[in-house]
Structures are given as structure tokens and as C-alpha cells.
Amino acid sequence: MEYVSTRDKSRKVSAAYAIANGIAPDGGLYCPTEFPTLTAEDWHALANLDYKGRSARILGKFLTDFSGEELAQYAAKAYADEKFGGKDTAPVVSLGEGKHMLELWHGPTCAFKDMALQMLPHLLTASLRKTGETRTACILVATSGDTGKAALDGFHDVEGTKIMVYYPVDGVSPMQKLQMVTQEGANVEVVAIHGNFDDAQSAVKRIFTDEETRAKLDRDGMMLSSANSINWGRLAPQIAYYVSAYCDMVKSGAVKMGEKINICVPTGNFGNILAAYIAGRMGLPVNKFICASNRNNVLTDFFKKDGVYDKNRAFYTTTSPSMDILISSNLERLLFFASDFDDKLVGDLMQRLTKDGKYQAPASVFETIAADFDAGCCDDEQAAQTIRALWENEHYLCDTHTAVAVRVYEDYRARTGDQTPTVIASTASPFKFCRSVIEALGGTLEKDDVTQLDVLTKLTGVPAPAPLAALAGKQPRFDRVVDKSEILQTVELLKDL
Numbered sequence: 001m002e003y004v005s006t007r008d009k010s011r012k013v014s015a016a017y018a019i020a021n022g023i024a025p026d027g028g029l030y031c032p033t034e035f036p037t038l039t040a041e042d043w044h045a046l047a048n049l050d051y052k053g054r055s056a057r058i059l060g061k062f063l064t065d066f067s068g069e070e071l072a073q074y075a076a077k078a079y080a081d082e083k084f085g086g087k088d089t090a091p092v093v094s095l096g097e098g099k100h101m102l103e104l105w106h107g108p109t110c111a112f113k114d115m116a117l118q119m120l121p122h123l124l125t126a127s128l129r130k131t132g133e134t135r136t137a138c139i140l141v142a143t144s145g146d147t148g149k150a151a152l153d154g155f156h157d158v159e160g161t162k163i164m165v166y167y168p169v170d171g172v173s174p175m176q177k178l179q180m181v182t183q184e185g186a187n188v189e190v191v192a193i194h195g196n197f198d199d200a201q202s203a204v205k206r207i208f209t210d211e212e213t214r215a216k217l218d219r220d221g222m223m224l225s226s227a228n229s230i231n232w233g234r235l236a237p238q239i240a241y242y243v244s245a246y247c248d249m250v251k252s253g254a255v256k257m258g259e260k261i262n263i264c265v266p267t268g269n270f271g272n273i274l275a276a277y278i279a280g281r282m283g284l285p286v287n288k289f290i291c292a293s294n295r296n297n298v299l300t301d302f303f304k305k306d307g308v309y310d311k312n313r314a315f316y317t318t319t320s321p322s323m324d325i326l327i328s329s330n331l332e333r334l335l336f337f338a339s340d341f342d343d344k345l346v347g348d349l350m351q352r353l354t355k356d357g358k359y360q361a362p363a364s365v366f367e368t369i370a371a372d373f374d375a376g377c378c379d380d381e382q383a384a385q386t387i388r389a390l391w392e393n394e395h396y397l398c399d400t401h402t403a404v405a406v407r408v409y410e411d412y413r414a415r416t417g418d419q420t421p422t423v424i425a426s427t428a429s430p431f432k433f434c435r436s437v438i439e440a441l442g443g444t445l446e447k448d449d450v451t452q453l454d455v456l457t458k459l460t461g462v463p464a465p466a467p468l469a470a471l472a473g474k475q476p477r478f479d480r481v482v483d484k485s486e487i488l489q490t491v492e493l494l495k496d497l
């Protein structure tokens with residue numbers, strides 16, 4: 001399988017090259033040039049495999065320069081029982097009214113990012129080897145909260161790598177911040193920036209395309225790579241859990257083999273829902289992909305307003321911070337796929353996005369997209385009501401991000417009458433966003449309790465995940481705060497790690 005940039009498909013690279021380098025030199029995102037299909041034989045095999053086996057089999061379809069044994073080995077390590085609480089790696093919990101919660105947060109940092117970021121270090125170090133790269137890979141991460149910790153956990157003390165995480169100083173939850181600043185490991189650095197997630201993401205993209213910075217790092221034996229969902233190695237592992245969920249639903253009798261499902265995803269950078277879409281292009285039977293946004297509803301408008309993407313709008317800080325994003329990077333990949341791999345078009349649109357903060361997808365491309373996608377959004381108040389209703393009516397505790405998806409799905413179902421069984425991506429443990437969840441349930445926060453874990457447990461009887469409980473005694477290691485204009489200089493810090 002070959003990979004090309006969304007903005008220039010003339011130069012073909014291997015999966016290993018795409019993963020090692022993260023982003024294409026033209027600023028585009030690496031994509032496969034075709035979609036592998038799931039055959040009857042695949043489905044039969046997948047049904048009888050555990051999550052590790054399913055992951056390796058799906059990855060093998062895309063990463064053809066990796067052997068089956070290699071991928072099986074990585075999957076066994078990435079999704080080891082001791083890392084995922086010994087439970088099903090990505091269980092489906094079926095609730096009322098067609099809701100099937102795909103819980104993606106049983107990993108070490110309690111958010112769905114672990115599903116990819118426990119795998120990425122294995123893929124990346126192997127990719128460096130396969131491409132003959134001898135320099136140290138410096139992974140730059142812009143985070144709205146969850147990616148940062150998941151990437152730190154995945155990469156700390158991984159040989160041949162260094163990792164630097166940038167987070168918006170006022171844009172993450174106290175728990176997310178605590179998780180990041182207490183990270184152990186000799187090869188890690190965490191920097192807070194004055195600015196929002198988009199500022200961090202744009203700055204990191206700028207570092208990637210800054211020739212001078214790259215040359216300087218090169219002289220010091222370092223190269224840049226990315227652990228954000230712009231990296232194909234981050235996206236590819238996410239495809240497997242949608243296929244896995246379907247296998248589990250067939251097994252439990254929730255759907256019959258071949259029957260269509262909907263997939264509803266709380267969306268920020270558009271990576272997770274794009275992985276679902278790719279699973280669909282491989283043959284997973286999907287009726288609608290439902291894109292759920294919070295008050296930062298630039299994507300809802302894109303889907304509702306004939307493909308006009310316009311980031312010129314107010315940015316809101318919400319109770320679902322991992323979705324507080326105005327530039328959803330992976331939409332670029334959807335445009336590439338839906339336009340039948342039209343690199344000129346995508347390059348054009350992205351240039352317009354940089355210049356005017358806005359573009360309109362051509363009608364033919366948007367029609368293709370609109371046939372597959374639906375979208376909706378809700379505000380913090382509606383998300384809180386949803387958390388409370390789910391708990392009171394179904395005794396199911398969910399976090400603020402997942403609540404946005406549940407609410408948007410309920411609205412979709414009421415609006416369309418569509419009764420198709422729906423997989424809702426549950427993207428974080430409710431304990432990761434304790435304060436908002438406690439408030440939604442009508443509980444009272446305890447003044448001196450940073451994490452509030454005990455408060456939520458007392459309120460619900462649900463125990464906190466062990467990795468979050470373990471944060472209590474940890475000392476912060478990082479307290480650097482810089483202006484967004486100074487991000488380029490912080491690259492210097494990599495030398496000393």
C-alpha cells in the first residue's frame with residue numbers, strides 16, 4: 001500500500017515513511033491511495049479474535065511494509081491486559097433506544113487517545129528503523145488535554161525518541177493538567193502556552209515546515225515527528241475498534257451480520273470519526289456517521305451549510321475541552337477521499353483556509369460527503385442534562401464529551417426517526433472530567449480536593465480508575481508557561497533532554 005500527501009499525490013511513500021515523518025513537506029496529510037476491503041474471510045477471522053488480534057489484522061491491511069508477526073507483537077504490548085485493566089480493551093455497553101456505548105477509555109490515561117498512542121511508539125520506532133533513520137525522533141504534540149498525556153505515557157523513555165507537549169494554559173481540566181505535569185521519564189518536556197488549542201496546533205505545524213528549525217535540529221542529530229492525528233500512525237490504529245465493536249454487536253445479537261449501524265462520535269480534530277469513515281470504506285456496514293460538536297460547532301455548520309467551512313468565529317472554552325477546536329485537521333483527509341483523491345482541489349482549499357480562514361467545498365464533493373454524514377451540536381447545559389438523565393434513567397455514568405455525542409444522537413433520532421442501532425464513541429472516563437460530571441449530577445465539589453475523585457465515587461458508588469487515583473501523591477515536574485509567539489524558541493529545550 002502506498003501513501004501520498006493530500007496536497008500532492010505525485011510523490012508516493014511507504015507507510016513507514018509516512019509514520020516516521022508525520023506530516024508531508026507540503027503541509028498535507030499522508031493518506032493511502034486506496035481502501036483495502038474486508039472480505040468474508042476477514043470477518044470470519046475477526047469475529048473469533050480478541051482485540052489484539054483484530055487490531056493487528058486491520059493494521060496489516062494498511063501497513064503492508066510491516067509483517068503480521070511484527071504487528072501482532074506490537075498489539076500484544078500496546079493492549080496488554082495490565083494496561084487496559086484486564087477487561088475487554090474496547091467493550092460495547094448497550095443501553096436503551098439504540099445506544100451502544102463503545103468505551104474507548106480503559107487504557108492508562110483514561111481517554112480514547114490511548115487506543116492509538118499505546119500503539120504509535122511501536123509503529124514509530126519500527127518505522128524509523130525501516131526507513132534507515134538514525135536521528136532521534138522528536139515528537140511535538142499540540143494538545144487540548146487528552147492527547148498530551150496519552151502521548152507522554154506512550155513515549156516516555158522510549159529509546160530513540162524525545163517528546164514535547166504544548167497545552168493551552170487555561171484550556172485543560174485540572175485533572176488533565178495534573179496528569180501531564182506529573183509525567184515521569186527522562187525524554188519528556190511539557191510546556192503551557194498562552195493561547196488556545198488552535199494556536200498550539202498552528203504553531204506546531206509551523207515548526208514542522210520551518211526549514212531553519214529543521215536544519216538546526218538535523219545538525220544536532222534530531223528530526224521532527226508528530227503524535228497528533230495528522231500522523232497516519234495515530235489514525236490507523238483507531239480503525240480497528242469500530243470493526244471490533246461491530247463484531248461484538250453481531251456476537252451479542254444487537255445486529256445481524258451485514259446489518260447497518262450508525263456511528264456517532266464526539267468530534268474535535270475529526271480524527272476519530274474519520275477512522276470510522278475509513279472502516280466504512282473498507283466495508284463496515286454504516287448508514288450514517290454522525291458528527292457531534294460542542295458549542296464550537298464549526299463542523300456542524302460545515303455539514304449543515306453546504307460545505308462552507310468558516311473558522312472566523314468566536315472560540316469558546318467548554319466543559320468538553322478536547323473538542324474545543326476550530327480547525328479540524330482531519331477534515332482535509334475527508335475532502336481528499338470524497339473528491340476521489342483530488343490533491344489540487346485539497347491544496348487549493350487548504351490554502352484558502354490559511355489565507356481567509358474559510359473555504360467552500362465544491363457541490364459535487366459536498367454531495368458525496370452529505371450522503372454519508374449527519375451532524376449536530378449541543379452546549380454545556382445540554383451536555384450536563386444528558387449526563388444527569390443517563391445516570392438517573394439508565395444508571396450509566398458518562399463524561400462530558402461522550403454526553404455531547406449522546407445528546408446529538410438523541411436529537412438526530414428524534415429529528416429523523418432513524419432507528420438504526422448506533423455505536424456512540426465513549427471517549428473518556430467520567431472521572432477525567434470529575435468537576436463537570438459532579439456538577440451535572442447536582443453534587444457539591446470539595447474545596448481542597450484537586451481531583452474530586454472521591455466526591456464522584458461517593459455520589460455514584462462507581463470506583464475511580466486506578467491510574468487517576470494514583471495521581472494523588474505525585475509531584476509536578478513542569479511549570480513553564482510561554483507566549484504563543486515564543487513557541488519556536490522552545491524547540492531549543494529538546495537538545496537538553
Ligand SMILES: *Cc1c(COP(=O)(O)O)cnc(C)c1O
Binds near residue numbers: 112146269270273402
Ligand atoms: C480528543 C478527544 C475527542 C475528539 O477526538 P478527535 O479525534 O480530535 O475528533 C473527543 N473526546 C475526547 C475525550 C478526546 O480526548
